Amino acid sequence: MSKAVLTGEFFLSGGAACVEGAIAAGCRFYAGYPITPSSEIAERMSRRLPQVGGHYLQMEDEPGSLAAVLGASWGHCQVMTATSGPGFSLMQENLGLAVMTETPCVIVDVQRGGPSTGLPTLTSQADMMQAKWGSHGDYELIAYAPQSPQEMFDLTFKAFNMAEKFRTPVLVMSDKIVSQMVERVLIPAEKQIKRVERRRPDRAAQANGAEVLVPPMACAGEGFAIHVTGLTHDERGYPAINVETQQRLIGRLRGKILQNGAEIIEYEERDLEGARIVVVAYGSTARSALLACRLARQRGLEVGLLRLITVWPFPAERIKALRAEALIVPECNQGQMVREVERFATCPVRPVSQAGGELLAPESILKAIEEVAQIG
Amino acid sequence: MAETTMTRSGKGAIRLPSRPGAHPEDTLLRAERLPHIWCPGCGIGPALGAYVEALQESEVPLKQQVIVSGIGCTGRSAGYVNIDSFHTTHGRAIPFATGMKIANPDLKITVFSGDGDLFAIGGNHFIHAARRNIDLNVICINNFNYGMTGGQLGPTTPPEALTSTSPYGHEEESFNLPYLAACAGAVFVARWTSLHFLQLKRAIRHAMQKEGFTFIEVLSPCPPGFGGPNSLGEGLDQMRWYKEKATINPQANLETIGLELGDAKIVLGDFVDRERPSYLARQQLLAQRARGN
Ligand code: SF4
Numbered sequence: 062m063s064k065a066v067l068t069g070e071f072f073l074s075g076g077a078a079c080v081e082g083a084i085a086a087g088c089r090f091y092a093g094y095p096i097t098p099s100s101e102i103a104e105r106m107s108r109r110l111p112q113v114g115g116h117y118l119q120m121e122d123e124p125g126s127l128a129a130v131l132g133a134s135w136g137h138c139q140v141m142t143a144t145s146g147p148g149f150s151l152m153q154e155n156l157g158l159a160v161m162t163e164t165p166c167v168i169v170d171v172q173r174g175g176p177s178t179g180l181p182t183l184t185s186q187a188d189m190m191q192a193k194w195g196s197h198g199d200y201e202l203i204a205y206a207p208q209s210p211q212e213m214f215d216l217t218f219k220a221f222n223m224a225e226k227f228r229t230p231v232l233v234m235s236d237k238i239v240s241q242m243v244e245r246v247l248i249p250a251e252k253q254i255k256r257v258e259r260r261r262p263d264r265a266a267q268a269n270g271a272e273v274l275v276p277p278m279a280c281a282g283e284g285f286a287i288h289v290t291g292l293t294h295d296e297r298g299y300p301a302i303n304v305e306t307q308q309r310l311i312g313r314l315r316g317k318i319l320q321n322g323a324e325i326i327e328y329e330e331r332d333l334e335g336a337r338i339v340v341v342a343y344g345s346t347a348r349s350a351l352l353a354c355r356l357a358r359q360r361g362l363e364v365g366l367l368r369l370i371t372v373w374p375f376p377a378e379r380i381k382a383l384r385a386e387a388l389i390v391p392e393c394n395q396g397q398m399v400r401e402v403e404r405f406a407t408c409p410v411r412p413v414s415q416a417g418g419e420l421l422a423p424e425s426i427l428k429a430i431e432e433v434a435q436i437g
Numbered sequence: 438m439a440e441t442t443m444t445r446s447g448k449g450a451i452r453l454p455s456r457p458g459a460h461p462e463d464t465l466l467r468a469e470r471l472p473h474i475w476c477p478g479c480g481i482g483p484a485l486g487a488y489v490e491a492l493q494e495s496e497v498p499l500k501q502q503v504i505v506s507g508i509g510c511t512g513r514s515a516g517y518v519n520i521d522s523f524h525t526t527h528g529r530a531i532p533f534a535t536g537m538k539i540a541n542p543d544l545k546i547t548v549f550s551g552d553g554d555l556f557a558i559g560g561n562h563f564i565h566a567a568r569r570n571i572d573l574n575v576i577c578i579n580n581f582n583y584g585m586t587g588g589q590l591g592p593t594t595p596p597e598a599l600t601s602t603s604p605y606g607h608e609e610e611s612f613n614l615p616y617l618a619a620c621a622g623a624v625f626v627a628r629w630t631s632l633h634f635l636q637l638k639r640a641i642r643h644a645m646q647k648e649g650f651t652f653i654e655v656l657s658p659c660p661p662g663f664g665g666p667n668s669l670g671e672g673l674d675q676m677r678w679y680k681e682k683a684t685i686n687p688q689a690n691l692e693t694i695g696l697e698l699g700d701a702k703i704v705l706g707d708f709v710d711r712e713r714p715s716y717l718a719r720q721q722l723l724a725q726r727a728r729g730n
Contacts, residue, residue, distance in 0.1 A: 063728075090540055092532075111727030116539050116720070120532060121565040128529035128562075129536030132505075135523065136540025158526050281521040281537060282544050284500045288467070288516060290524035299470060300516060300524075 086221035089115035157196035174417035185417030336365030353426035478672020480631035480657030511551035528559030567621035588662030
């Protein structure tokens with residue numbers, strides 16, 4: 062049997078690194094439907110999973126793919142699917158079911174330009190709001206924005222741990238560039254890897270009736286006669302269609318993410334100390350932003366970079382605490398996360414947008430920095 | 438609680454609680470969730486009863502038995518059975534169950550859902566599950582309409598039938614479900630009505646013993662959604678109608694057993710019973726190849 066953790070140093074595409082991160086984390090079930098530019102992930106999964114005792118299942122469509130993923134999670138497997146915009150749209154239905162039934166799962170969205178069939182296959186970051194608001198109803202989930210093949214490994218790995226820990230869907234909001242570029246990827250040694258598993262039912266703990274934000278998870282076939290429903294339900298899992306139950310359930314489902322923000326939210330800071338201008342960027346665009354900030358600093362401008370690693374839940378407190386004179390938010394879309402930055406910023410915010418299709422050029426960001434610096 | 442044991446017609450012991458008012462299926466139903474939501478005269482209850490008795494008689498321990506439903510009146514069935522039970526999204530019970538079965542092949546999974554759920558929004562999943570011969574038992578309660586949403590036409594509504602969205606009669610042909618299932622590859626295909634309790638239970642028991650994808654259609658009265666508008670009367674009248682029109686013919690040519698309003702006979706039976714390599718059997722074989730690499 063081939064190894065689950067391919068310890069070593071490799072040149073891997075982001076998609077390949079994503080697969081290795083998933084398998085290292087314990088992923089043993091993948092269901093999906095081919096769509097460019099995510100198909101490399103499916104192809105490598107179909108080769109790798111059977112080698113480590115896992116299962117690859119190609120479904121007839123994306124609603125079925127995510128449904129199968131959720132069913133397998135309740136069959137006590139660590140599970141994942143990958144897709145791109147059009148498929149991500151079709152998965153919103155069962156994304157809601159995953160939230161409501163607290164089913165651990167990982168969904169990788171390799172973003173391409175939209176709406177509709179859009180730009181097959183040129184890059185974009187235009188699914189960032191869909192990631193948070195795409196399924197109906199009020200909910201919170203976790204979404205990461207990797208900027209490199211190394212992070213496709215690291216954050217996919219982490220996505221599995223967080224999905225298990227918080228019993229939630231976790232999204233890896235990749236894009237065509239990050240997923241298809243090839244870079245050096247370090248895969249750690251087996252003994253350095255820390256896997257988190259879902260909390261198992263413990264009747265004694267349940268009996269003391271303490272309220273928990275993340276309940277333990279009994280799976281099918283374990284003798285608990287569980288009931289799982291997408292309806293509003295009480296602590297036993299039984300439907301209860303009334304205001305109080307809805308309030309309690311939705312409060313807890315949102316609370317388990319929002320109240321654990323300190324553990325979930327990650328970002329990277331560069332030169333924020335004393336920065337008059339801060340660029341807030343994520344994903345592939347953060348690579349351009351890094352170069353733009355370096356060039357601006359060489360020209361004597363006091364610029365810092367805040368790179369969002371977790372995009373949902375949004376790092377509101379960190380944005381509020383920024384003591385800059387202006388924020389610049391470059392994105393490969395028409396201005397999505399910039400709205401969130403504006404909600405919490407204490408200074409003017411300037412978007413740098415494009416319609417998708419190519420990496421946002423460092424020059425565009427540098428130009429914005431220089432313009433903002435002049436106004437200041 | 439004191440219990441007495443009674444043997445029923447050589448089918449093995451069933452335990453009857455001595456408490457007055459208790460029901461032999463109390464332990465298999467989530468009694469605390471009753472009363473159920475179904476209308477008087479609805480046929481879902483008897484069909485679920487047949488499933489529950491089949492569970493009781495099955496050699497597979499209850500711990501390994503799972504029921505998965507979609508959305509709709511029949512979709513609520515999962516919520517009343519006291520085993521691992523999943524009430525999923527509309528049309529997605531089959532793919533959900535598919536993932537679960539592959540993740541844990543020890544489970545015996547029954548998808549128990551309605552005609553609209555399984556054959557309109559979920560139709561694509563049905564034909565693909567039958568094609569891949571995934572080891573699932575699908576029981577479809579066919580009441581010829583969308584009951585829960587108020588009696589609209591669906592993929593099984595017969596031509597010319599009246600529903601709340603076909604006020605002048607339905608223009609379309611309906612699916613012939615046993616024929617569809619057989620063509621798509623199911624290894625066991627049956628049709629009964631919720632009146633034919635024993636035959637239905639036997640068919641479910643048999644399906645549970647098969648490897649691969651099985652399908653049982655259960656014709657079922659829906660007085661408010663279909664019986665009323667089409668002058669078929671109340672639940673009991675519809676049961677009587679089934680009794681009069683039913684003919685049992687396991688050898689029937691499936692192409693000819695589509696359902697219509699009017700005088701034609703309703704053909705029932707265990708129509709298909711064949712062997713084909715199941716998904717899991719084939720997967721186990723190929724997995725060895727992968728591990729050898
Ligand atoms: S509407 Fe029809 S199918 Fe639904 S519960 Fe009533 S009788 Fe049964």
